[in-house]
Amino acid sequence: MKYKVTEYLDYVDKKSPNSPIWKDVLIAFVVGGAICTVGQVFSEIYKNVLGLDEESVKTAVPITMVFLGALFTGLNLYNKLAKHAGAGTLVPITGFANAIVSPAMEFKREGWVLGLAAKMFTIAGPVLVYGINSSIILGLVFYLIQKL
Numbered sequence: 001m002k003y004k005v006t007e008y009l010d011y012v013d014k015k016s017p018n019s020p021i022w023k024d025v026l027i028a029f030v031v032g033g034a035i036c037t038v039g040q041v042f043s044e045i046y047k048n049v050l051g052l053d054e055e056s057v058k059t060a061v062p063i064t065m066v067f068l069g070a071l072f073t074g075l076n077l078y079n080k081l082a083k084h085a086g087a088g089t090l091v092p093i094t095g096f097a098n099a100i101v102s103p104a105m106e107f108k109r110e111g112w113v114l115g116l117a118a119k120m121f122t123i124a125g126p127v128l129v130y131g132i133n134s135s136i137i138l139g140l141v142f143y144l145i146q147k148l
Helices: 005-015 021-049 054-074 077-089 093-106 112-119 124-147
Strands: none
Touching: 021 054, 021 077, 054 077, 054 093, 077 093
């Protein structure tokens, strides 16, 4: 049976459920904000309780959040949260940790080298490559502007 394009699109519209966009946006906003609030709490603890200087706090908070994102992904808690929160779990730095750990967990049965190590950067690899390269280019541009 052949469909015309418009008939096919009508068929897909009838069969696919409508997404409650405002509800999804609100949940993503709240969950993303909650993750960022946890990061801010760690920042305050490192600064006020442990007495770290500002530079050390700027290093400790991302390390802590990446660790927690990786830990919760390993415990399969982050994926359960992401199922309901959607993009709210992707935006913070914990989403980066999830992007690294999830493929590694999925392919760990293929072995340490071909599975775990090779697949770890499947999703995040392009982000790292483009992020590092664009920061180098931007750094060179700023350096040249300062020298001129």
